[in-house]
Amino acid sequence: MAKKNDIVVEIKDIFGKLTIEDLQIKGKAVFIRADFNVPLDDNLVITDDRRIRSSLPTINYAIDEGAKVILASHLGRPKGKIDPKYSLAPVAKRLQRLLNKEVMFAPDCIGSQVENMVAKMKEGDVLLLENLRFHPEEEKNEEGFSRSLSKLADFFVNDAFGAAHRAHASTAGITKFIPSAAGFLLKSVIEYLKGVVDNPVRPFVAILGGAKVSGKIGVLENLANKVDKVIVGGGMAYTFIKAMGYEIGDSLVEPDMLDLAKKIMEKLRNNNVKFYLPVDSVIGQSLESSSDTKIVTNQEIPKGWKAFDIGPASVKLFNEALQDAKTIIWNGPMGVFEVDAYSRGTYAIANSVGDAYAMTIVGGGDTDYAIHRAGVSDSISFISTGGGASLQLLEGKDLPGISALTDKKA
Ligand code: AMP
Numbered sequence: 001m002a003k004k005n006d007i008v009v010e011i012k013d014i015f016g017k018l019t020i021e022d023l024q025i026k027g028k029a030v031f032i033r034a035d036f037n038v039p040l041d042d043n044l045v046i047t048d049d050r051r052i053r054s055s056l057p058t059i060n061y062a063i064d065e066g067a068k069v070i071l072a073s074h075l076g077r078p079k080g081k082i083d084p085k086y087s088l089a090p091v092a093k094r095l096q097r098l099l100n101k102e103v104m105f106a107p108d109c110i111g112s113q114v115e116n117m118v119a120k121m122k123e124g125d126v127l128l129l130e131n132l133r134f135h136p137e138e139e140k141n142e143e144g145f146s147r148s149l150s151k152l153a154d155f156f157v158n159d160a161f162g163a164a165h166r167a168h169a170s171t172a173g174i175t176k177f178i179p180s181a182a183g184f185l186l187k188s189v190i191e192y193l194k195g196v197v198d199n200p201v202r203p204f205v206a207i208l209g210g211a212k213v214s215g216k217i218g219v220l221e222n223l224a225n226k227v228d229k230v231i232v233g234g235g236m237a238y239t240f241i242k243a244m245g246y247e248i249g250d251s252l253v254e255p256d257m258l259d260l261a262k263k264i265m266e267k268l269r270n271n272n273v274k275f276y277l278p279v280d281s282v283i284g285q286s287l288e289s290s291s292d293t294k295i296v297t298n299q300e301i302p303k304g305w306k307a308f309d310i311g312p313a314s315v316k317l318f319n320e321a322l323q324d325a326k327t328i329i330w331n332g333p334m335g336v337f338e339v340d341a342y343s344r345g346t347y348a349i350a351n352s353v354g355d356a357y358a359m360t361i362v363g364g365g366d367t368d369y370a371i372h373r374a375g376v377s378d379s380i381s382f383i384s385t386g387g388g389a390s391l392q393l394l395e396g397k398d399l400p401g402i403s404a405l406t407d408k409k410a
Pocket of ligand 1: 212215234236333336366
């Protein structure tokens with residue numbers, strides 16, 4: 001079967017910011033902000049290390065170039081306090097295995113002890129700092145804390161796409177003090193997401209899902225004059241269906257979004273964008289596994305029942321709409337895919353996107369998870385795990401972690 005990768009899409013250098021390759025890092029200390037915010041089980045074992053793996057190209061490059069590599073990240077939400085549950089120690093161990101070399105681990109991310117450790121580093125050494133968010137100043141983007149971080153290194157490299165929509169000390173504040181560049185991961189996500197949205201091969205289709213319209217409204221508004229088709233599934237679809245005047249039983253609805261939903265549909269119509277909503281649903285009275293499920297058309301959702309997934313006719317309809325797509329962006333599940341009885345719609349769309357002869361970009365944690373569980377991740381052109389950051393980019397907004405980097409011409 002033809003793979004989407006057979007389609008050659010030219011990704012232009014739209015970045016305009018310094019990248020790690022522009023820096024002379026040999027013998028220099030380089031502070032790399034990575035996104036090592038990995039899931040851990042109760043025994044603090046990493047259950048999915050993809051975020052660590054996705055920063056390896058930047059880390060390996062820095063090692064090979066002979067830099068002193070200082071790595072920093074947040075993990076979870078320790079709320080500005082030291083909490084062993086959120087220590088990056090398990091990440092140090094996993095990194096050591098992935099890099100096949102020693103990874104030193106610092107007990108903090110600033111201070112004289114860490115500075116001493118850095119002073120002893122040799123070219124190619126790797127040091128991971130403890131969780132940045134053990135300090136409340138990190139999320140407050142506090143200047144003194146940013147300065148303390150910057151004191152550790154000659155250069156700053158941001159490779160944490162998942163945190164790029166936050167103006168924190170380690171993503172934005174530090175850039176005031178040392179030359180700052182993007183890592184390979186950060187650069188490639190931006191080039192894919194921004195490049196494809198600004199310059200898509202058409203037809204360009206956006207598939208949006210997830211719980212609420214309010215979470216995706218900015219994306220819909222921004223994409224309304226860029227895409228050829230919009231497919232909406234998941235809980236958010238029912239606000240649109242209700243706005244069209246249908247009864248939707250007790251399905252999820254955002255009453256304060258009904259007017260906006262109408263306006264968006266009008267805007268899409270005026271822009272000649274084809275808009276697809278589910279035509280049938282898998283419904284239940286609750287999410288309990290013992291609870292009955294039925295498949296009904298959306299005209300026939302009874303009171304007391306909730307639509308938890310798109311139905312088979314909707315899958316067919318959406319597949320038809322995807323047939324000629326050359327570019328597909330997908331963000332948000334088609335139903336409550338965490339529950340088996342309501343997961344088929346999401347997995348069916350995952351398979352269709354996987355099979356499509358198109359450039360395919362998947363963003364958001366849930367969608368990324370569904371793609372992996374459906375086993376089609378290898379046939380997706382680009383998967384971005386940074387949910388908030390990718391949504392913000394799709395909304396057409398700048399990301400503080402990227403705007404703060406040093407401009408190329410400078
Ligand atoms: P979001 O974070 O907005 O992308 O929403 C993701 C969540 O939406 C997932 O946890 C899904 O379980 C949930 N979801 C998807 N479809 C529905 C639905 N029809 N009703 C209620 N929740 C839904």
